[in-house]
Amino acid sequence: MTDLRDPGFAATLRSEWTKFASLRSVRVTLGLGIVLGIAATGLLGWAVLATWDEWPAEERAAFAVLDTAVVGTLVTGVLFLVLGVTTVSSEYSSRMAGLTFTATPRRERVLAAKVLVVAAATLVATVVAVAGMIALALLVFSGLDRPGPEAGRVVRVVLGIGVNAALSSVLAVSLTFVLRSAAGSVAALLGLSFGPAVAGPFLPGWWAEHGQRYLLGPAMDSLTLPSFPDSPPGLGTGAAALVVAAWLAVFLAAALATLRRRDV
Amino acid sequence: MITVRGLTKRYGGTVAVDGVSFDVRPGVVTGFLGPNGSGKSTTMRLILGLDRPGAGTATVHGVPYRELTAPLRQVGALLDAKAVHGNRSARRHLTWLARAGGIPVRRVEEVLDQVGLTAAADRKVRGYSLGMFQRLGLAAALLGDPPTLLLDEPVNGLDPDGVRQVRRLLLRLAAEGRTVLVSSHQMAEMQETAEHVLVIGRGRIVADTTLAELTREHGGGRVLVRTPEPERLAAVLAGAGGEVLPGTDCRLDVGGLPAAAIGDAAAAAGITLHELTPSRGSLEDAFLDLVGVGVAA
Ligand SMILES: Nc1ncnc2c1ncn2[C@@H]1O[C@H](COP(=O)(O)OP(=O)(O)OP(=O)(O)O)[C@@H](O)[C@H]1O
Ligand SMILES: [Mg+2]
Numbered sequence: 242m243t244d245l246r247d248p249g250f251a252a253t254l255r256s257e258w259t260k261f262a263s264l265r266s267v268r269v270t271l272g273l274g275i276v277l278g279i280a281a282t283g284l285l286g287w288a289v290l291a292t293w294d295e296w297p298a299e300e301r302a303a304f305a306v307l308d309t310a311v312v313g314t315l316v317t318g319v320l321f322l323v324l325g326v327t328t329v330s331s332e333y334s335s336r337m338a339g340l341t342f343t344a345t346p347r348r349e350r351v352l353a354a355k356v357l358v359v360a361a362a363t364l365v366a367t368v369v370a371v372a373g374m375i376a377l378a379l380l381v382f383s384g385l386d387r388p389g390p391e392a393g394r395v396v397r398v399v400l401g402i403g404v405n406a407a408l409s410s411v412l413a414v415s416l417t418f419v420l421r422s423a424a425g426s427v428a429a430l431l432g433l434s435f436g437p438a439v440a441g442p443f444l445p446g447w448w449a450e451h452g453q454r455y456l457l458g459p460a461m462d463s464l465t466l467p468s469f470p471d472s473p474p475g476l477g478t479g480a481a482a483l484v485v486a487a488w489l490a491v492f493l494a495a496a497l498a499t500l501r502r503r504d505v
Numbered sequence: 506m507i508t509v510r511g512l513t514k515r516y517g518g519t520v521a522v523d524g525v526s527f528d529v530r531p532g533v534v535t536g537f538l539g540p541n542g543s544g545k546s547t548t549m550r551l552i553l554g555l556d557r558p559g560a561g562t563a564t565v566h567g568v569p570y571r572e573l574t575a576p577l578r579q580v581g582a583l584l585d586a587k588a589v590h591g592n593r594s595a596r597r598h599l600t601w602l603a604r605a606g607g608i609p610v611r612r613v614e615e616v617l618d619q620v621g622l623t624a625a626a627d628r629k630v631r632g633y634s635l636g637m638f639q640r641l642g643l644a645a646a647l648l649g650d651p652p653t654l655l656l657d658e659p660v661n662g663l664d665p666d667g668v669r670q671v672r673r674l675l676l677r678l679a680a681e682g683r684t685v686l687v688s689s690h691q692m693a694e695m696q697e698t699a700e701h702v703l704v705i706g707r708g709r710i711v712a713d714t715t716l717a718e719l720t721r722e723h724g725g726g727r728v729l730v731r732t733p734e735p736e737r738l739a740a741v742l743a744g745a746g747g748e749v750l751p752g753t754d755c756r757l758d759v760g761g762l763p764a765a766a767i768g769d770a771a772a773a774a775g776i777t778l779h780e781l782t783p784s785r786g787s788l789e790d791a792f793l794d795l796v797g798v799g800v801a802a
Contacts, residue, residue, distance in 0.1 A: 243652055247574040248607025256605035263597040264590070336588035339555050340645065343582055344605035346554050346571040504556040 250353070253345050257354040261328060261362065271362060274320040275370040278313035282374040285312050286381035293385060307390040307398060310378030314402050317370045321406055322430055323423075325359045325413030330423035338505050348500035352493070356414050364407040371399045401465035408461055411489055415496035434458055460484040506531060506684055507552060507653065511561035514547055521547040523708035524561070529686045531652070534679045536699030536716070537688040540796055544708040545688040546584065549655050553582055565653055577606025577649035583656045586642030591631030595622055595641050598630065599648060608649050616644040621670075635662030643671070653684040660694060672698050692792040706796030720783060721763075723791035728764045730757045731780035732771070741774045742767060758784070 261267055289309065293301075332338040345351050375395055390398075412433075417426040437456050441449055453459055454475050463475030464485050476484060507529040514522040522544040529535045539545050550556045552563040554570035565573065565580050573579050589598055599613040617623045620640040625633070630641065639662050646654055656675075660668045675698050679685045689695055695702060695716065702719055704712035712719055720726075732738045735757055739749045747762040759767055764783050771778050 243575070243578050243650075244607075245575050245579070246607070248605070252605055252607045256601045259597070259601040259604050260590075260593075263593055263601070266592065331590060335590045336585060337590055339550075339553075339584055339588055340602065341605070342555060343553050343580075343584075344577050344602055346573065346576055502557070504550075 250350050253347075253350040253354040254357060256344070257351070257358045261358050267324065267328070267362075270320055270324045271366045274317045274324075275366055275373065277320070278317040278370040279373040279377055281313035281316045282310055283377055283381065285309060286378055290381065290384075301385075301387075304385075304387055305390075306378055306382050306387055307375065307394065309382075310375045311371060311398065311402060313374045314367070314371060314406075317367055318406060318409070321363045321366065322409055322413050323427055325363065325410040326417045326423050326426045326430070328359050329355060329414055329417035330421065330426060333421045334423070342505050349497055352415070352418060352496055352500060355418075356411050356493070359410045359414050360407040363410040364403045367406040368399055368403040371402045375399065398466065405461055405465040408465075408485065408489065412457070412492055415489075415492040418496040419499045455484055457485065457488040460488065506567070507563070507565055507655075507686060508567070509548070509552065509561070509563045512548065512551055512558050512563055513560040514544075514551055514556060514558050520708050522551065522558075525705070525708070525710050526561075527703050527710055527713050529684055529703075530701070531684040532679060532682050533700040534675050534685045534687060534698045536695035536702040537686055537705065538690070538692060538695060538702055538792060539688075539705035540690055543690075543705045543796065545690075545705060546657050548705070549582070549584060549657050549686075549688065552655060553580075553584070555584075575607060575649075577602070577608060577651065579649070579651055579653060581646035581649060581651040581654045583639075583642040583646040583659055585657070586638040586661075587635075589630050589638070589641065592629055594627045595630055595633075595644070596626040598641065599644060602645055603648055606649050612648055612650070616647045619647060620644045636664055636667055639663055640667070643674075651683075654678060654686065656685070656687045658688055658690070660689075692789050704792065704795050711795045719791055723794045726760060726763065727784040728759045728762065728767055729780065729782045729784045730759055730767060730771075730778060731755055732757070732776055732778050734776050737774070738771060738776050741770055741776065745770045755779070 286309070289304075296304075332341060341351060342348065375390075375398075379389060409430075413426065413430055416429055417423070420426045420429065437453060437458060441453065444452075454463065459475060460481050463481035464478060467475070467478065475481065509528075510526050512522055512525045513520070525544070525548060537545050537548070547556065551558050552565065552570060562569065564570075570576065570580065593601075595617065596613060599616065600610055602608075603610050603613055614623070617626050620643050622637065622640050622644060625637060630638070633641065639659065643656075643659060646656060659675075660671050663671060675685055675687060679700075687695070687699070699716050702712065702714060702716050703710060704719070712723075714722075729752075730738065730742075732755060735751065735755050739751060739757055742749050742757070742759055742762060745762060745766065747767070748760040750758040750760075752758050762770075764781055768778065768781055
């Protein structure tokens, strides 16, 4: 007799994990992100060492090992964002989405499972990458007589960047369920990330002082990386958490509404 | 049991499905016939809750598909066999599907074996032939051992052996008391499997009847007869009111008389028959008669 018991959200989560982990391109992107991120830090470190003797004294004094170490997150950030996007867009380009929603007609389960799988993988890979970058930087810069960062700050930075990347992947997954196209979604995400910085100088002064901090990117930085790097005054942790939660809720709600209303 | 009432779907200006109502009952294979673009796939997508109808309802076991508690164990569907990610192997593909449906992963091996894909199960599906995709799609539909099956053109691209296997499979599934809805745009394909037929033309149901009834009502009623004594039989049948066209190799093409009457007349005259077949052409005539020719605008 047919077993009518609901397999539940756990089944969807395991299914989405199987999908994600069974693609070589996913494993390659995660591995490559870690390697290239650390390599970027190594390259900058090498450049610093090579020119160190010519640095003016005040610049040497201002040199912060930790800030330089995490330069590789530019690479990991973009790669993992694209990974989050393609995890969703490939369902549409292969037309497999029809099967996904036949197996799990409850749209909210598929959305939540994809978000959790991608965010967890992004968090772990980013933490590994950033830890690697900092370890390499400490090694490379050990010869300079600069004070090393204190351990507590290192842990906060590693976790902060990891959480930041994971939250960004939530955005990537939600947005791609709305747009369904990898190119469109990547373009929109890059616009969201760099748009404010590009447009900022052209906006009135009160915007930089009072408005900008409520945007998703700056709020996320205030939440996960307080006072890092030297940024304009942001929100306090509590306020930043509220603002980030509100932004993510908007994107998740848009994704869910799209999934429920639009034809697959 | 599938119940469809007043289902309507338009895409922009195109009305794909137009007020369609029907029931699909368990225990027999129901053929869903219609020419290209007549709305078969759209109807199936609406039943599966993939597209949202403009009007009307579709339920499976009395419940809209989106509200089924264990969809893969209740309904097996094959819609678009090539809609799989090319970089996964068949085994991995079926594994994620089994996990999503709460189906034991050992079922994957069973269905792979059932459709004859075990040897190719670890290859990336991007290298599959059309027939192999079709087999994979069938495996996916059978995974949850469901009491209801919706199969959109399942024999498309299969070799003769594959076609025969699918026919047998459909008959067996129906004999086990399952509800089986199978679409096709070829009447002949349904001839040996479907007991009941739904014919759709330009988004509307134009016939909902048994296959036998359909051929009787709409077919030209031509019957192919083969006998060692074609001249004598031609005379006998002409006398009984048949319209007889002589063919090659001791064949006669008979109109105006049902197969049973031809057999009876031959027996009464002591003539041996080597073949007595209601012609496939007549089924196709019935179909064309109902839906007209060409793709709807
Ligand atoms: N997503 C879509 N967007 C726009 N039009 C569509 C869409 N899906 C189907 N149609 C149109 O709806 C009509 C019915 O299409 P459908 O695919 O249901 O036909 P079908 O009976 O399955 O045909 P075939 O035998 O070729 O598979 C066609 O005119 C088709 O062009
Ligand atoms: Mg079709």
